[in-house]
Amino acid sequence: MSDYREKLMRECFELERDFNYWEFRQHHWHHPEIVATCPLPEEREEALRGFWNQDAEKRFPEYQQAVAGLSLEELEAEKEQWLDRLSVLSVQEYQEILGEASLPTPANDNSRGIDLWRAREQLVRRHFEAYRDLTWFEELEPKFREQGIDGKQLQSFREAWNERAEIRDWEWWRKETALKPSERLEDEIMDITDRLDQLGSLRWLEEKKGREQHAVQDYQRILADAARLTPANDNSRGIDL
Numbered sequence: 001m002s003d004y005r006e007k008l009m010r011e012c013f014e015l016e017r018d019f020n021y022w023e024f025r026q027h028h029w030h031h032p033e034i035v036a037t038c039p040l041p042e043e044r045e046e047a048l049r050g051f052w053n054q055d056a057e058k059r060f061p062e063y064q065q066a067v068a069g070l071s072l073e074e075l076e077a078e079k080e081q082w083l084d085r086l087s088v089l090s091v092q093e094y095q096e097i098l099g100e101a102s103l104p105t106p107a108n109d110n111s112r113g114i115d116l117w118r119a120r121e122q123l124v125r126r127h128f129e130a131y132r133d134l135t136w137f138e139e140l141e142p143k144f145r146e147q148g149i150d151g152k153q154l155q156s157f158r159e160a161w162n163e164r165a166e167i168r169d170w171e172w173w174r175k176e177t178a179l180k181p182s183e184r185l186e187d188e189i190m191d192i193t194d195r196l197d198q199l200g201s202l203r204w205l206e207e208k209k210g211r212e213q214h215a216v217q218d219y220q221r222i223l224a225d226a227a228r229l230t231p232a233n234d235n236s237r238g239i240d241l
Contacts, residue, residue: 008075013063015082017056024052036120037178127185128173130192132165137199
């Protein structure tokens with residue numbers, strides 16, 4: 001592939017990406033959850049644009065395949081088409097969109113914005129802790145139990161894991177989930193809760209089975225001890241037992 005053809009394909013892709021971004025932006029700009037997460041317009045713009053570009057980039061190989069059969073002349077026409085469509089978003093309209101982003105928030109909306117932010121922060125915290133706990137119960141605790149670690153020592157390892165996750169992962173987690181819809185976070189929390197319930201049930205059955213095995217062993221030991229202590233001709237004691 002020539003450098004010019006590759007450059008032309010990239011330009012067409014980015015023009016189409018930029019044109020479609022504005023519809024995405026207008027749809028999400030005033031979304032309460034996004035406003036709560038990114039209250040400052042410049043932060044919101046950066047977050048939305050960054051998410052859109054990153055998501056679009058994943059589809060670039062697919063786009064390359066889709067236009068692979070186009071000639072250079074067709075690619076150039078494709079580029080001109082997107083330039084024309086972008087020009088429809090006139091400078092005035094573009095400035096109006098950006099100007100809307102800089103409008104001050106009404107004073108009486110402040111408390112609602114704070115409440116939305118807190119609710120979102122609590123949801124992200126629950127989401128973070130759900131994955132943290134799932135990692136512990138699925139991956140870490142079984143390994144410690146295999147080594148014979150349990151009780152207070154196991155609890156101390158659990159607390160150390162929680163502290164390590166808090167220091168290492170919490171801020172990263174907040175950024176990674178910034179543009180995830182709350183409904184999706186809630187669904188993932190429910191899925192993890194179900195998995196944790198299943199793990200708890202399985203562990204309870206395993207522990208119950210272990211307790212029953214120990215009970216049988218204890219009973220057999222008691223019978224063996226009784227047999228050793230009972231004289232062979234002491235029929236009445238044997239009957240009592």
